[in-house]
Structures are given as structure tokens and as C-alpha cells.
Amino acid sequence: MSRDQRKISWAVVGALGCLALFLCAVLAGAGGYIFYDVDPFKLQNAAATPTARPTKSVIDIPKDRAACEAQGGKWGRIGLAPREECNLPTTDAGKVCSDSSECEGMCVANLSREDYDRVTKNRVVIDAKGKCTPWRIVVGCLAIVTDGKVNGILCID
Numbered sequence: 001m002s003r004d005q006r007k008i009s010w011a012v013v014g015a016l017g018c019l020a021l022f023l024c025a026v027l028a029g030a031g032g033y034i035f036y037d038v039d040p041f042k043l044q045n046a047a048a049t050p051t052a053r054p055t056k057s058v059i060d061i062p063k064d065r066a067a068c069e070a071q072g073g074k075w076g077r078i079g080l081a082p083r084e085e086c087n088l089p090t091t092d093a094g095k096v097c098s099d100s101s102e103c104e105g106m107c108v109a110n111l112s113r114e115d116y117d118r119v120t121k122n123r124v125v126i127d128a129k130g131k132c133t134p135w136r137i138v139v140g141c142l143a144i145v146t147d148g149k150v151n152g153i154l155c156i157d
Contacts, residue, residue: 059088059136061085061086061088062086062088063086065084065086067086068086068088071086071088072088072089073086073087073088073089074086074087074135075087078137078139079139079140079156079157080139080157085137087135087136087137088135088136089134089135089136090103090104090105090132090133090134090135090136091104092104092105092132093105093131093132093133093134094131094132094134095131095132096129096130096131097129097130097131097132097145098129098130098145098147098148099145099146099147099148100144100145100146102132103132103133104132104136105132105133105134105135105136105137105138106132106133106138106142106144107130107131107132107133107144107145107146108130108131108133108138108142108143108144108145109128109129109130109131109143109144109145109150110130110131110143111126111128111143111150115128115150116143116153119143119150119151119152119153120152120153123152125149125150125151126149126150127148127149128143128145128148128149128150129145129148130143130144130145130150138156139156139157140155140156141153141154141155141156142154142155142156
């Protein structure tokens with residue numbers, strides 16, 4: 001495959017990816033989507049990956065690698081983001097929570113296999129406590145706790 005053909009192929013892949021992200025954002029209204037049949041036990045380390053953008057008060061996010069790393073952040077592409085950005089660590093990582101409003105990042109439950117199956121296969125809303133994520137931006141398929149409940153698995157690109 002020639003260099004020009006590779007460029008065209010990547011342009012097509014990029015356009016399709018953008019279209020998929022746009023459709024997910026439109027359908028979900030939040031840049032993510034709910035999956036009921038995703039199996040996190042088959043996903044590799046999704047919960048440990050820095051992920052979802054919190055809806056918190058505006059914070060000053062560093063705009064370059066040096067400033068980001070000076071604040072203990074990680075600089076690079078996060079999820080499917082087209083550009084590099086800074087992901088800052090949270091100070092409340094691991095704190096027990098019942099809603100993401102209590103965290104600098106997200107409030108994520110670590111569901112048992114039984115509870116996961118109830119949520120994904122039977123679409124049961126379960127009462128749950130979660131833990132605050134170690135990063136402000138989180139991606140992957142997660143059991144987000146909202147008002148003490150998990151009602152699906154949110155996948156954030």
C-alpha cells in the first residue's frame with residue numbers, strides 16, 4: 001500500500017470514527033452511551049484506564065505537557081480524543097461515594113458478576129456505593145453510581 005493510499009485509509013477511518021462519536025453524543029446526549037451487554041470481565045483493565053469527563057466546576061487544566069506533568073498529570077491522547085490533553089490526578093481517589101458530584105472525577109461501582117449480570121442482562125437498577133476515580137478524565141465501560149444507584153454500564157470514548 002502506497003503512502004497516499006494509507007493517508008486516504010486513515011482519513012476514511014477518522015471520518016467514520018467522528019461520525020460514530022457524533023451519533024453516540026446525539027443519541028446519549030452526554031458523549032457516552034449505555035451498554036447493557038458489555039462484559040467488563042472480558043475488557044482489559046478498563047476501570048484502571050484514566051476515563052470520563054466530570055461535570056464539575058471549571059478547573060484550570062494545563063494546556064501543555066510541562067505544566068501538566070508539573071501538576072502530576074499525564075499528557076497524551078485520552079480515549080479516542082483527536083488531540084493530546086492533560087489528565088490530572090484526583091485528591092479523593094478511592095473515597096466511598098454515592099454520586100459523581102461527591103468526586104473530583106467519577107463515582108464508579110465495582111460490581112460483582114451477579115450484580116453486573118442483573119444490570120446488563122435484566123436491566124435492573126441496583127443500589128450501590130462506588131469509589132472516586134483516581135483521574136479527572138475517565139474512559140471505558142463503567143458502572144457509574146448516580147444517587148446511590150447503578151442503572152446501566154456507561155461507555156465513554
